[in-house]
Amino acid sequence: MGACNIIVIDFETTGLSPHYGDRTIEVGAVHVANNRIVDQYQSLMNPEVRISNFIADYTGISNKMLSKAPKIKEVMEQLRSFIGHLPLVAHNASFDSRFLDSEMDRLNHKRDNEFACSMLTARRLYPDAPNHKLETLVQYKRIVTDGTHHRALADATMAAHLWINMIADIKEMYELPEVPFTLMQRLGKVPKKKVDEFMAKFRT
């Protein structure tokens, strides 16, 4: 039932690389069941280091906001409870999975959730989009938003709607009654010239 029960997740962080000491400062996660958002989780977290002006400007998150936020460890324990063992989706999942795994590793916890990438799937499904940034794809698919960008819950929500849209488009384009999570996940890895060949295997 993976297709209809997933968690879409997004992190704001102090930078690009956990291996160079960057930490998470906010997480947003939405639970999608039967192609609808049914639950959500969001929290800032205190990285206990000052964030750069670039990150403050990029996210709108200030050092003052973070100084009042719970510690990363507390938030990660709550996040772990929220996501359970459900399959995970993120836009450019290699980024979010690195940070999730890095923070969980500090708690001696190893992720067992599957991960899929909405960016890789969108590149296969929408090759003619102007580019495959989350913001652009949301406009391309005419997904209604509240205008917030680069905040974790807003971005996770937009990625969730993009994911739901892609499932609907695949159903229509390839005449499939259901679109399993594994199809979406594997579609992101298929050579672009072999997308139709790959999809044909799922048609009955």
Place this chain on the structure above:
DNA sequence: TGCCAGGCCCTCTTTAGGGCCTT
């Protein structure tokens, strides 16, 4: 917006280089 990373993907490729995405 930066330039500190890394996986993916294209091409003027594979003995490599550079753009795309994420913060």
